[in-house]
Structures are given as C-alpha cells and as structure tokens.
Amino acid sequence: MFYAKSIAVVGASPDERKLGHIILKNLIDGGFKGDIYPINPKAEEILGKKVYRNLVDIESNVDLAVIVVPSKFVSSVLEDAGKKGVKNTVIITGGFREIGGEGEKLENELLEVAKKYGIRIIGPNCQGINNTHNNMCASWPLITKKGKIAIISQSGTVAAAFADWCEMEGFGFSCFVSLGNKADVNEADLIEFFSNDGNTEVVSLYIEGVKDGRAFMDVAKKCEKPIVVLKPGTTERGKKAVESHTKSMAGRDKVFEAACKQSGIIRAKNFEEFYDFSKALAYIPKIGGNRVLIVTSSGGAAILAIDVLEKHGFNVIYTPEELKEKLREVTPAHAILDNPIDLTGDANAEMYKSVIELSQDYVDAILVIFGDPIENASEVIEQCWNEKPIVVCYTGGGDVEREETKKMQSKGIPVFPTPERAAKAMVALRWWYGE
Amino acid sequence: MFYAKSIAVVGASPDERKLGHIILKNLIDGGFKGDIYPINPKAEEILGKKVYRNLVDIESNVDLAVIVVPSKFVSSVLEDAGKKGVKNTVIITGGFREIGGEGEKLENELLEVAKKYGIRIIGPNCQGINNTHNNMCASWPLITKKGKIAIISQSGTVAAAFADWCEMEGFGFSCFVSLGNKADVNEADLIEFFSNDGNTEVVSLYIEGVKDGRAFMDVAKKCEKPIVVLKPGTTERGKKAVESHTKSMAGRDKVFEAACKQSGIIRAKNFEEFYDFSKALAYIPKIGGNRVLIVTSSGGAAILAIDVLEKHGFNVIYTPEELKEKLREVTPAHAILDNPIDLTGDANAEMYKSVIELSQDYVDAILVIFGDPIENASEVIEQCWNEKPIVVCYTGGGDVEREETKKMQSKGIPVFPTPERAAKAMVALRWWYGE
Numbered sequence: 001m002f003y004a005k006s007i008a009v010v011g012a013s014p015d016e017r018k019l020g021h022i023i024l025k026n027l028i029d030g031g032f033k034g035d036i037y038p039i040n041p042k043a044e045e046i047l048g049k050k051v052y053r054n055l056v057d058i059e060s061n062v063d064l065a066v067i068v069v070p071s072k073f074v075s076s077v078l079e080d081a082g083k084k085g086v087k088n089t090v091i092i093t094g095g096f097r098e099i100g101g102e103g104e105k106l107e108n109e110l111l112e113v114a115k116k117y118g119i120r121i122i123g124p125n126c127q128g129i130n131n132t133h134n135n136m137c138a139s140w141p142l143i144t145k146k147g148k149i150a151i152i153s154q155s156g157t158v159a160a161a162f163a164d165w166c167e168m169e170g171f172g173f174s175c176f177v178s179l180g181n182k183a184d185v186n187e188a189d190l191i192e193f194f195s196n197d198g199n200t201e202v203v204s205l206y207i208e209g210v211k212d213g214r215a216f217m218d219v220a221k222k223c224e225k226p227i228v229v230l231k232p233g234t235t236e237r238g239k240k241a242v243e244s245h246t247k248s249m250a251g252r253d254k255v256f257e258a259a260c261k262q263s264g265i266i267r268a269k270n271f272e273e274f275y276d277f278s279k280a281l282a283y284i285p286k287i288g289g290n291r292v293l294i295v296t297s298s299g300g301a302a303i304l305a306i307d308v309l310e311k312h313g314f315n316v317i318y319t320p321e322e323l324k325e326k327l328r329e330v331t332p333a334h335a336i337l338d339n340p341i342d343l344t345g346d347a348n349a350e351m352y353k354s355v356i357e358l359s360q361d362y363v364d365a366i367l368v369i370f371g372d373p374i375e376n377a378s379e380v381i382e383q384c385w386n387e388k389p390i391v392v393c394y395t396g397g398g399d400v401e402r403e404e405t406k407k408m409q410s411k412g413i414p415v416f417p418t419p420e421r422a423a424k425a426m427v428a429l430r431w432w433y434g435e
Numbered sequence: 436m437f438y439a440k441s442i443a444v445v446g447a448s449p450d451e452r453k454l455g456h457i458i459l460k461n462l463i464d465g466g467f468k469g470d471i472y473p474i475n476p477k478a479e480e481i482l483g484k485k486v487y488r489n490l491v492d493i494e495s496n497v498d499l500a501v502i503v504v505p506s507k508f509v510s511s512v513l514e515d516a517g518k519k520g521v522k523n524t525v526i527i528t529g530g531f532r533e534i535g536g537e538g539e540k541l542e543n544e545l546l547e548v549a550k551k552y553g554i555r556i557i558g559p560n561c562q563g564i565n566n567t568h569n570n571m572c573a574s575w576p577l578i579t580k581k582g583k584i585a586i587i588s589q590s591g592t593v594a595a596a597f598a599d600w601c602e603m604e605g606f607g608f609s610c611f612v613s614l615g616n617k618a619d620v621n622e623a624d625l626i627e628f629f630s631n632d633g634n635t636e637v638v639s640l641y642i643e644g645v646k647d648g649r650a651f652m653d654v655a656k657k658c659e660k661p662i663v664v665l666k667p668g669t670t671e672r673g674k675k676a677v678e679s680h681t682k683s684m685a686g687r688d689k690v691f692e693a694a695c696k697q698s699g700i701i702r703a704k705n706f707e708e709f710y711d712f713s714k715a716l717a718y719i720p721k722i723g724g725n726r727v728l729i730v731t732s733s734g735g736a737a738i739l740a741i742d743v744l745e746k747h748g749f750n751v752i753y754t755p756e757e758l759k760e761k762l763r764e765v766t767p768a769h770a771i772l773d774n775p776i777d778l779t780g781d782a783n784a785e786m787y788k789s790v791i792e793l794s795q796d797y798v799d800a801i802l803v804i805f806g807d808p809i810e811n812a813s814e815v816i817e818q819c820w821n822e823k824p825i826v827v828c829y830t831g832g833g834d835v836e837r838e839e840t841k842k843m844q845s846k847g848i849p850v851f852p853t854p855e856r857a858a859k860a861m862v863a864l865r866w867w868y869g870e
Contacts, residue, residue, distance in 0.1 A: 094779075099769060127780075141808075141833055155735025156780060157806035161831035161853075206735065232738040235745035244773045245734030270855040271739060271830075272707075299680030300590025300641065303667040304706060310670035334534060338679045344529075345562075345591060371592035373576075395706075396596035398576055418596075420705040 001088040001120065002131045002175060002193070004063035005034040007138065008055055008086070010077050011068035011093075012038030014046050019092060020068040021046070022140050023128060030130075030137035030144050035060060055080040064088045066128065066138045071095035074124065075109045082117030089114075090138060091124035097181050097247055098125050107183050114184060126180025127156040130163075133174060133199040145172025148201035148282040150194045152187060154179045154246055158206040158230070158271070165275050170410045171283070174200040179207070181246070188215040195223035202282040203227045204274065209248025213259065220263035226281040226432045227265045230274040231256060266431050273424060279414045280391070280425035287389045287429045289364030290315045294340035295355045297347035298371025301395055301419040302340035305367060308423035313430065323362050330354035340369075349376040353383065360388035365426060369393045369419055373400035378407035385413060389429075393422035436523040436555065437566045437610060437628070439498035440469040442573065443490055443521070445512050446503035446528075447473030449481050454527060455503040456481070457575050458563060465565075465572035465579050470495060490515040499523045501563065501573045506530035509559065510544045517552030524549075525573060526559035532616050532682055533560050542618050549619060561615025562591040565598075567607060568634040580607025583636035583717040585629045587622060589614045589681055593641045593665070593706070600710050605845045606718070609635040614642070616681070623650040630658035637717040638662045639709065644683025648694065655698035661716040661867045662700045665709040666691060701866050708859060714849045715826070715860035722824045722864045724799030725750045729775035730790045732782035733806025736830055736854040737775035740802060743858035748865065758797050765789035775804075784811040788818065795823035800861060804828045804854055808835035813842035820848060824864075828857035 007027060013020035020040075027036055028047055036049055037058050043051045052058050055065060055077070065086045067077050071093050081089060096107035107124065114121055122129060128139030132146040143163055151166075151173055153159030159178055166173045174197065177190055187207055194200045203225055210216045220227055233242040233250025242250040260267045266281070268274035292314050296302040306316050319327070319339045327337050331351060336342040341359070343351050352374070356366055368390055370377045374397065381392055392408065392415045394401045405415045416422035442462060448455035455475075462471055463482055471484055472493050478486045487493050490500060490512070500521045502512050506528050516524060531542035542559065549556055557564060563574030567581040578598055586601075586608055588594030594613055601608045609632065612625055622642055629635045638660060645651045655662055668677040668685025677685040695702045701716070703709035727749050731737040741751050754762070754774045762772050766786060771777040776794070778786050787809070791801055803825055805812045809832065816827055827843065827850045829836045840850045851857035 094769065153735075155733060157733030157831040158735045158739075159831075160807070160833075161736075164831060164833050164836075208735065208738065230739075232735070232742050234742045237745040237751050238738050238742040241734070241738045241741050241751075241773075241775060244771055245738060245775075245777065270743075271853040272855075298590060298592030299676070300588075300593045300643065300667070301596075303643065303673050303676045303680060304593075304665075306676050307667050307669045307673040308705075310672040316672050316676075334529065336679055338676075340676060340680075342680065372595070396592040396594075396599060398595070398599050401599075418706040420707075 001064060002129065003134050004088065004136065006037070006061055006063050007032065007034065008037040008039055008058065008062045008065045009068065010039040010055065010065055012040050012046050012051065014043055023066055023068065023138055026137040026140055026142040030142055031135040033135055037062065055084045055086060058084065062086045064090065067091045068093060071103070071106055075106065075113050078110060078113040078119060081119055082113060087118065088120050090122045090126070090128055092126060092128055094125040096124045097183070107181065111183055121184035122177065123180035124183060127159065127178035129178065130176040132172060139176060139178065143167050147172030147174055149173045149278050150175040150197065150200040150203050152177045152179060152190050152203065153206040154208050154248070155206055161271065162204065162275055170406070171279060182211055186211040188212060188219045191219045191223055191227060195219070195225055201225060202278050204278040205229045206274070207231050208233060208242045208246050209250055217259055217263045220265050228268055228274060228277045228281065229260060229265050230268045230271065266428055272421065276416065276421050276425045277428040280429055281432055283412050283414045284391060284429060285389045286433050287365045287426065288433065290430060291317050291363040292365050292367055292426070293317060293359050293363040294367045294369065295343070295352055296340045296369035296371055297343050297345060297374065298369060298396065299336065299340065299342045301369050301371045301393065302342065305369065305393070305419035305423040308420050309426065312427040314426065317363060320362060323359060326358045327355060330358065345372055347372065347374060349374055349380045352377070353380040356384045363388065365389045365391065367391050367393070367422060367426065369395070370401070371396050373397040375400055377404045381408055381413055382411060391422050391426050392416065393419050395419065436499060437564065438569050439523065439571065441496055441498050442467065442469065443472040443474055443493065443497045443500045444503065445474040445490065445500055447475050447481050447486065449478055458501055458503065458573055461572040461575055461577040465577055466570040468570055472497065490519045490521060493519065497521045499525065502526045503528060506538070506541055510541065510548050513545055513548040513554060516554055517548060522553065523555050525557045525561070525563055527561060527563055529560040531559045532618070542616065546618055556619040557612065558615035559618060562594065562613035564613065565611040568609060574611060574613065578602050582607030582609055584608045584713050585610040585632065585635040585638050587612045587614060587625050587638065588641040589643050589683070590641055596706065597639065597710060605841070606714060617646055621646040623647060623654045626654045626658055626662060630654070630660055636660060637713050639713040640664045641709070642666050643668060643677045643681050644685055652694055652698045655700050663703055663709060663712045663716065664695060664700050665703045665706065701863055707856065711851060711856050711860045712863040715864055716867055718847050718849045719826060719864060720824045721868050722800045722861065723868065725865060726752050726798040727800050727802055727861070728752060728794050728798040729802045729804065730778070730787055731775045731804035731806055732778050732780060732809065733804060733831065734771065734775065734777045736804050736806045736828065737777065740804065740828070740854035740858040743855050744861065747862040749861065752798060755797060758794060761793045762790060765793065780807055782807065782809060784809055784815045787812070788815040791819045798823065800824045800826065802826050802828070802857060802861065804830070805836070806831050808832040810835055812839040816843055816848055817846060826857050826861050827851065828854050830854065
C-alpha cells in the first residue's frame with residue numbers, strides 16, 4: 001500500500017478541477033518513481049500519460065489502485081482490481097455508509113468484493129494517502145517534505161491543518177492517511193504498520209471513534225513508538241455530532257481516557273497539543289528525569305512555563321551554589337541565577353551558550369527561552385543540541401524571532417511560540433519517557 | 436502622560452545601540468507630532484535634533500520626560516524635572532528595587548523627589564510606553580499600527596510578544612505600558628485611565644502581583660470595558676520565581692481568582708488565551724445569548740469546537756426543521772444540516788453566505804469554520820459582519836487560508852487558527868456579556 005511501485009488512478013480526469021486530475025497530477029509532480037496508470041474509458045492521454053480503459057487492460061503489475069469514480073461504479077472497479085490481482089486500494093469516493101440507506105448497502109457490496117479477492121481498502125470517503133518517503137502523494141494538496149510523523153486522520157481538515165503546519169514549519173511528515181469510513185483498514189491496522197515503518201518515529205492519530213477497542217489497545221501497547229491521539233466527543237453534544245459526522249460511536253470518554261493510560265497512548269486535549277506533542281516526540285531526544293533548568297531573557301515568560309511544569313511533576317530545581325558560582329563568571333551582574341537563570345533584556349547568544357554548557361550536568365533537561373530579538377540563537381542551540389535535551393521557546397522577538405525560529409526548525413530543532421506550549425511539550429516528553 | 440505634546444529624552448545618545456538613541460529614533464520615526472528634546476550634556480545634535488544639557492535649559496513646556504540615564508543619576512534628573520515643572524516621567528533605567536539593597540534605597544529617593552514636586556512615574560526598570568493614537572512610541576520596537584487594545588505589562592517580553600502578534604495580525608494596539616517596578620503608577624491607576632480613554636476598548640493586563648488589592652478591585656468594577664488578565668504564580672514554585680523576578684507577591688491564587696470573578700475581570704489561563712480573548716473582546720460585537728450555530732466545511736473541526744462550547748455553557752442547538760428546509764435549497768444534497776451545518780469538502784463561499792443569512796434569526800451567534808482552501812471567504816464574512824455576531828476559524832486551508840485570513844484581519848475581523856481557540860474566544864465573549 002504505502003511503498004507501492006506502480007499505481008493506477010481509476011477515474012483520472014482531464015478536467016483540472018476534478019480530484020481524478022488533481023491526484024494524478026500530484027503523483028506526477030510529487031516525483032513518484034514507479035509507473036502511473038490513469039484509467040478513464042473516454043480519454044487517450046492525460047498529463048502526458050497513456051490512459052487505460054480499465055484496470056484489466058494494464059499489461060504490468062499494479063500495486064495500488066486509487067479510486068475516484070462515482071459511488072455506484074466503485075464495486076465493479078473492485079471486481080476489476082480483483083481480476084487484475086491488485087491487492088491495495090484507496091477509495092476517495094464518498095456516498096457510502098456516511099449517507100446511510102443506499103450508501104450503506106453500497107459499502108457492504110464493496111466489502112464483499114474485497115473479501116472475495118483479498119483486497120485491502122482505505123476509505124471510502126477519504127482524502128487519500130501520501131507517503132513522502134515513497135514520493136507518493138495520492139492525496140491533496142501536494143506535500144513532499146519528508147519527515148518523521150505519520151498522520152492518521154478521520155477528518156480531512158484536521159489532517160490537512162496538521163500537514164500544513166508540518167510543512168510550514170519545515171518538519172514535513174512521513175505519511176498521511178485519511179481514514180474515511182474505515183470500511184476495512186482502521187486505526188489499529190495502521191498503528192501496527194507504522195510501528196514497523198522505518199521512516200516513522202511518531203504516530204499521530206485523529207479519531208472520532210475506535211472500531212475495535214481491544215485490537216486498538218493491543219497494537220498500541222505493542223507499538224514502541226509514541227502514539228499521540230486527538231479524539232473529540234468528550235461532551236454529550238460532541239458525541240451526537242460525531243455520530244452524524246462519521247457514524248462513529250464516540251463512546252464514554254472516561255473509558256477511552258483509561259484505555260489511553262493503560263496502553264501508553266499520549267492524549268492531546270486540543271489541536272495545538274496534538275501538533276506540539278507530535279513535534280516534540282519526533283524531534284526532541286529522551287528526557288531522562290524531571291529536574292529542569294530554565295535559561296531565559298524574560299522572567300515573565302519563564303514563570304508562565306514554571307507554573308505548567310510544576311503542575312505536571314517537573315522539578316524546577318533551585319540552582320545549586322556550585323553552579324551559581326560558575327554562572328556568575330559568564331553572566332552580567334544583574335542576572336538572576338535562582339532558576340530561572342534570567343539573563344534579562346541585554347542577553348546575547350554567547351551568554352546563553354555559556355549557561356547551557358555549564359548547567360547541563362546538573363539537570364535532566366533545559367528549557368531555553370529567548371524572550372527578546374536575540375541574534376544567532378539558532379547557532380547556539382545547534383551547537384548544544386546533542387548534549388542534554390533542550391526545549392526551545394522563542395517569543396517577543398519580532399522579525400529576529402521569525403528568522404532564528406525558521407533556521408532552527410529547518411535543522412529539525414522544534415521551537416515553540418509560547419512558554420506554556422514549550423512547557424507542555426516537555427510534559428508530553430516525560431509522559432512518554434516515564435515520569 | 437499618554438497624550439503628551441512635548442517630550443524630553445533624558446539620556447539621549449548618538450550611539451545607535453543604546454536605548455537612549457533607539458527611543459529617540461522611535462519617537463521621530465513613529466511620527467510624533469509634538470516637540471522632541473534630546474538631553475545629553477556632551478552632544479550638540481542627535482538625529483537632527485538640537486540637544487539640551489538638561490531639562491531646565493529647555494525654553495518651552497515639557498509634558499513628559501523619558502529617562503534613560505544610569506540609576507545613580509535618576510533622582511537628580513527628577514529634581515530637574517520638578518524645577519522645570521515636568522509632571523510626567525517614564526523611567527526606563529533599571530538597578531532599583533529589583534536588585535535589592537542599594538537599588539531599593541535609590542528607588543525610595545526617587546519617590547521622595549517625585550512626592551515633593553507632584554511628579555508621576557512609570558517604572559523604573561521598564562520598557563517605556565507607546566500610545567499609537569498619539570504617534571508616541573517612547574519604547575521599542577517601533578510599532579505604529581493603531582488599534583483598540585491597551586496592553587499593560589509587568590514583563591517586557593510578554594508585552595512585546597503581545598504587541599508583535601497584534602502588529603503581525605494587523606490589529607495594532609491603542610497603548611502599550613510597561614509597568615516595571617511600579618514605584619508609583621500601578622495597574623489600578625492605568626485601568627482607571629484606560630477606562631476613560633476613547634481609543635481603548637479592551638484593557639489587557641499581565642501582572643505578577645497586585646499592589647493594592649482593594650483599589651484594583653474598585654477600579655476594575657467601575658471599568659465599563661473588558662479587562663483581560665494573565666497572572667502567573669499559580670503554583671508554589673511559580674510564586675517563588677515571581678518574587679525573584681519583580682519582587683511582587685503573587686499571593687494566594689484562589690483569592691485572586693475570586694477577586695477577578697467579583698470584579699468582572701476575565702482571566703486568561705495562558706498567553707494564547709490572553710491574546711485571543713483581548714482580540715475577540717475588542718473586535719467582535721456583543722453576543723446576546725448562548726444559542727450557537729456552526730457552519731463548517733469540516734465535521735471534525737466543528738466537533739472539536741462543540742466540546743469546548745458545551746463545556747462552557749453554550750447551547751449548540753439542533754437545527755429547527757423550518758431552518759433545515761430553507762437550508763436544503765442552498766446546500767448540496769450530501770451536506771449535513773443537523774448543526775454543525777457541514778457543507779463538506781466541496782463547500783464554496785457562496786454556500787457559506789446563504790447559510791449564514793438564513794440562519795441568523797435562529798441563534799445568538801454563528802461560528803464559521805473554513806476547513807478547506809475556500810476562496811473569497813473574506814468577502815462573505817465582510818458582507819455578513821454587521822448582522823448576527825460571527826466568530827471565524829480558518830484552518831487546513833494552506834496558502835488560501837493565509838491570504839483570506841490576512842484580508843479579514845486587515846478589516847478588523849478576528850480569525851482564529853484552531854476551532855478550539857475560536858470556541859474559547861466565544862466563551863470569553865459570553866463571560867463578558869453575561870452568561
């Protein structure tokens with residue numbers, strides 16, 4: 001499915017506005033290295049590719065069929081796939097179980113055909129899949145930046161927003177999977193797959209309901225990579241909306257919460273946590289204990305972080321006398337050394353570097369807050385990155401902040417825009433590596 | 436103080452790196468329309484302005500003196516101010532009570548001189564003031580965009596970050612006040628002032644401690660404008676850090692929380708709420724009740740919002756049959772009309788407009804979520820803006836999202852980047868206008 005070497009786009013279209021065109025174009029423009037077969041009974045050539053009338057007509061092997069034809073034709077396309085020996089399909093088309101009645105019947109038909117031929121289905125009613133490490137954007141928009149996070153989502157928009165943030169911040173992602181109706185492939189199958197995918201470090205999952213709770217917990221427990229979950233429907237009204245959105249059962253939230261705890265799943269409370277936790281877990285090294293030191297140019301920003309850290313079991317240590325003595329030699333006279341180490345407004349990158357280097361033997365992690373337009377912040381962090389784990393917040397630094405943040409993130413160093421978000425990311429790291 | 440017509444910069448410097456230069460330059464470049472007097476005993480002219488040896492030498496009236504000389508000289512500058520009849524001062528210089536011992540003594544001296552002459556002081560140890568409506572940036576960085584929010588802060592960085600976000604999003608601010616040590620002017624004085632300032636709609640306050648609890652509550656109660664407060668030190672460790680940062684007493688958090696409730700102050704839990712609540716209260720019209728309808732192209736994003744709304748007392752109504760019938764005529768067959776009104780992925784701006792127009796008589800507010808790259812979203816919102824209150828979230832829309840968001844915000848229409856943040860902003864509006 002994800003490392004397909006040949007792909008058919010069934011329902012490829014010459015019309016630029018249609019998904020059957022956009023997906024074909026994204027596969028080509030995304031640099032897919034295998035064979036691409038557009039299928040359309042009425043066209044000869046689309047985007048320079050020879051068009052086939054149906055799957056059966058293709059001479060060579062087809063690893064994956066992406067299906068975008070109207071719902072009533074999908075099951076006959078699956079029949080063709082079966083005859084041709086295509087084992088993997090992604091069905092973009094909507095109009096199945098999510099609309100009830102006739103749609104439900106159509107979806108059951110699909111499943112029968114799939115069962116007959118041993119075909120796996122992602123979808124229907126989904127936004128496709130994109131494995132950047134296989135240059136395979138069978139989805140939209142076109143995103144090609146390779147990263148370490150696999151995004152699995154039951155909402156196209158949540159996944160798109162997540163992917164957009166990954167792209168904007170320069171992290172990219174490993175894979176994007178839109179679950180759709182989960183007629184066949186579900187979250188448990190995908191967790192299992194990504195737990196063995198060498199290009200994925202973190203599995204990020206937006207789901208509205210779990211298909212098989214037992215299977216879900218089993219694969220989650222076995223998965224050695226962090227799984228971050230965002231699951232709405234925590235209120236009664238939210239649950240009702242879940243039902244009408246994806247016909248999922250949100251279930252009792254306390255039960256799901258307990259299941260997450262038992263299976264080592266990290267649960268995000270909102271979209272920003274979902275993104276921040278994933279980014280932190282994918283790119284920040286293991287934090288081995290709860291002793292933290294804060295280096296900052298802003299006392300206020302540090303205190304906002306301290307409240308979050310303290311509430312979640314971190315030990316914001318008091319600076320040992322021995323360390324204080326060392327720090328006195330590299331900091332201005334008016335700096336406050338009590339932790340937060342507050343270099344105050346005239347801090348510069350060199351001071352940060354000295355403090356980080358001197359402090360790292362005394363703690364398990366360092367929270368670095370740049371609270372002013374401090375130039376070359378990125379160089380310092382890069383130089384110190386392979387020592388004690390560092391979590392970076394850059395705030396209140398205007399254009400310099402934007403430039404330095406971009407530099408760091410382009411090197412795979414996460415930067416958080418507020419002290420609370422940086423602190424919360426540290427908390428997620430401790431949840432994963434043990435409190 | 437804030438509408439000064441003539442300003443002296445005491446400690447103006449020809450050295451571009453010094454604050455005494457930067458502040459003078461920002462006043463000039465910011466287009467201050469009154470007279471500007473640089474003061475420096477050793478220079479003749481700085482940035483094209485005639486330099487005076489001291490305040491007393493200036494021939495005309497001076498409404499405000501901004502003081503940037505070393506701490507030991509500040510009290511003699513205040514003496515000069517007294518003799519000259521300058522009643523308002525902003526003392527940027529640090530090295531007073533915040534460093535204890537000798538600094539405390541120096542700060543007491545200042546207060547004595549000020550008392551003798553009836554001089555008011557903002558600071559010392561602060562980042563200045565900026566009243567955009569008086570083109571008066573006696574601070575840094577230079578920000579000139581006029582807006583409706585007054586920012587008062589005991590942390591330079593928190594204020595700078597807030598101001599930067601205001602500037603980046605096109606909202607600007609009315610005034611920026613850095614409190615510093617609050618030797619004289621404190622949060623209560625400023626709330627009182629801004630409650631009567633015609634250019635300010637919302638007062639946004641970052642404080643680490645309250646100087647006079649009774650006075651604070653009194654002015655807050657009397658203030659007819661929303662006051663949004665971010666106050667850290669909610670944990671024991673945070674309180675300790677507050678003490679060493681600004682020598683403030685954070686006090687018992689429960690007491691402060693109760694005081695906020697009693698005085699109608701809206702308390703933000705973190706920096707993003709601080710910004711979002713301020714923006715919402717300054718720019719979104721009154722929401723007169725708790726019935727809300729959601730128009731979206733993304734079911735998932737809507738559900739994330741619903742959970743937040745429900746938890747905070749909003750009534751996410753079920754769409755009345757009468758309205759459903761009307762909606763059926765303007766929405767695609769596969770749209771879900773149960774509230775959220777889910778137009779699904781092929782929604783366009785025109786559909787949003789029809790739904791908003793038809794729905795507004797049935798609810799007190801509309802949450803509009805653009806969950807795809809929907810073009811002309813900004814036009815629709817602008818056209819509907821003066822009817823029922825609208826809160827906008829734009830997410831998952833890539834470059835189109837960025838462009839449309841920018842257009843809306845440049846017209847003073849707030850856009851929130853996640854459904855939860857939009858929903859929470861609605862909650863803040865209800866807190867203010869009555870639940």
